[in-house]
Amino acid sequence: MSFARLIGTSTGIKILVDTSVQIFNPFLSIIAAGMGVSVITMGRLISLRAAMGLFAPLFGSYADQHGYRRTIQVSLALVGTGMMLVGLSPHVAVAAIGMAVMGLGAGSFVPMIHAYLSARLPWNRRARGLGIVEYSWALAGILGLSLAGWLIAVTNWRVPMVLLSFGLFISVFVFAHMPATGHAGHVTPVRGSNGMSPWQRARDFFALETNARSAWGAILGGGLNTFAAVQLMIIYGAWMADVFGMGAAALGTVAFVFGWFDLAASVSVSLFADRLGKRRSVLIGLLISFVGYLLVPLMDSTPLLAVLAVAITRCGFEFAIVSNFPLLSDQSPNQRGKVLSLATAFGLTLAAMAGFTSPWLYTEYGIRAVTTLSAAAAVLSLVVVYFQVKERHEAAAT
Numbered sequence: 001m002s003f004a005r006l007i008g009t010s011t012g013i014k015i016l017v018d019t020s021v022q023i024f025n026p027f028l029s030i031i032a033a034g035m036g037v038s039v040i041t042m043g044r045l046i047s048l049r050a051a052m053g054l055f056a057p058l059f060g061s062y063a064d065q066h067g068y069r070r071t072i073q074v075s076l077a078l079v080g081t082g083m084m085l086v087g088l089s090p091h092v093a094v095a096a097i098g099m100a101v102m103g104l105g106a107g108s109f110v111p112m113i114h115a116y117l118s119a120r121l122p123w124n125r126r127a128r129g130l131g132i133v134e135y136s137w138a139l140a141g142i143l144g145l146s147l148a149g150w151l152i153a154v155t156n157w158r159v160p161m162v163l164l165s166f167g168l169f170i171s172v173f174v175f176a177h178m179p180a181t182g183h184a185g186h187v188t189p190v191r192g193s194n195g196m197s198p199w200q201r202a203r204d205f206f207a208l209e210t211n212a213r214s215a216w217g218a219i220l221g222g223g224l225n226t227f228a229a230v231q232l233m234i235i236y237g238a239w240m241a242d243v244f245g246m247g248a249a250a251l252g253t254v255a256f257v258f259g260w261f262d263l264a265a266s267v268s269v270s271l272f273a274d275r276l277g278k279r280r281s282v283l284i285g286l287l288i289s290f291v292g293y294l295l296v297p298l299m300d301s302t303p304l305l306a307v308l309a310v311a312i313t314r315c316g317f318e319f320a321i322v323s324n325f326p327l328l329s330d331q332s333p334n335q336r337g338k339v340l341s342l343a344t345a346f347g348l349t350l351a352a353m354a355g356f357t358s359p360w361l362y363t364e365y366g367i368r369a370v371t372t373l374s375a376a377a378a379v380l381s382l383v384v385v386y387f388q389v390k391e392r393h394e395a396a397a398t
Contacts, residue, residue: 007132010113013171014136019144020083020164021106026237026251034157035092039238040359045099047355052103053348059108060341068116069180073172078105080168087161107348111340118329118336127326131270134322138266141259149252215331217388219343222324224381227350228374229317231358236310239367244303254307261311265318278327279391285320286382289313293375297368
C-alpha cells in the first residue's frame with residue numbers, strides 16, 4: 001500500500017474518533033443541560049471514559065504478539081457503540097455505560113493506530129507520517145466540531161453523536177481492507193504464571209526489556225502534558241459561555257478556529273520534528289503551552305484575546321504530544337504496542353483526574369485556578385523529559 005493511501009485512510013478514520021472524543025469539550029454545558037445534569041457530573045462521566053484507558057496495555061500486549069489490525073477494528077466498534085449509547089441515552093446511567101464503552105475503544109485505538117503505522121514507517125519518516133495522521137485532531141475541530149455545533153443549533157445534541165456512531169461502524173469495514181501488519185516479531189514469550197504471586201505477574205507485565213528509564217520518562221512526561229491540556233479543554237466552552245455568552249453555534253466556530261492552530265502544530269511536527277529531533281520538539285511544545293496557561297486568565301477582556309490565548313496553549317500541547325508519539329515508538333521497539341498503550345493508559349488516567357479537578361476548580365475558584373494547576377503540570381513534564389528521556393534511533397525499519 002502506498003504512503004498516501006496508508007496515511008490518508010488512517011487519518012480519515014482517526015478524524016471520526018477524535019471528533020467523538022472532543023465533542024464533549026466545547027459543548028459540555030449544553031450536553032449536561034440536555035441530560036439534566038450539572039457540568040460537574042458531566043466532567044465525572046468524561047473521567048469515567050478516560051479511566052477506561054487503563055485497559056489499553058492489555059490490548060497493546062496482545063497486539064504485539066498477534067498483530068494490530070484486528071485490535072483496531074474492535075476498538076472502532078467499541079467507540080461507535082459507546083457513542084450510540086450516549087446519543088440515544090434516556091437516562092444518565094445509560095450515558096455512563098456508553099462513556100465507559102467508548103473509553104475502552106478510544107483508549108486502545110490511539111496507541112494501536114500509532115503502533116500499526118510505526119511498524120510500517122521507517123524511523124526517518126515516522127514523525128512525518130504520524131504527524132500527518134495527527135492532523136486528525138485539528139481537522140476534528142475544523143470539520144467535525146464546527147459541523148456538530150451547527151447540527152446542535154438546528155436540531156439537538158444527540159444528532160451528531162448518532163451520525164458519528166454510524167461513521168465509526170463503517171470504518172470497521174474500511175480497515176478490514178488495510179494491509180495486515182504482524183506483531184513486533186521479537187517479543188519475549190510470556191513466562192508461565194505458575195507459582196507467581198499477583199504482584200510478580202503485574203511486575204512482569206509492566207517490565208520493559210530495553211531503555212526502561214527513558215521509556216517511562218516519556219510516558220510520564222506525556223501524561224503530565226495531557227493532564228495540563230485536558231484541564232483547560234474540558235472547561236473552556238463553559239468558561240466562554242459564562243464570560244461571553246457563547247451558544248452552540250459560536251462555540252462550534254471557536255472549535256473551528258482552534259482546529260487551525262492544532263493543524264499548524266501537527267503540520268510543523270510532520271515537517272520539522274525529524275530534523276529538530278523528537279525530544280527537542282517535545283520540549284519546545286511544552287514551553288509554548290506553559291506560556292499559554294499563564295496567558296489565559298489574563299485574556300478575558302474580549303472574546304478574541306481569550307480565543308487567542310487558548311489557541312496558543314493548544315498549539316503548544318499539540319506540538320509536544322504529536323512529537324512524543326514517534327519518540328515513544330522507538331523507546332523499546334520490540335514492545336512498541338505495550339509502550340504506546342502504557343502511555344495512553346497513563347495519559348487517560350491523568351485525564352480522568354482532570355475531569356474531576358477542572359470543573360470543580362472552575363466552579364469554586366475560576367479559570368485562573370484551572371490554568372495554574374495546568375502550568376504546574378506542564379513545568380513538571382518539561383523537567384521529566386529534559387532530565388530523563390533519551391532519543392534512540394533504530395538501525396533498521398521495523
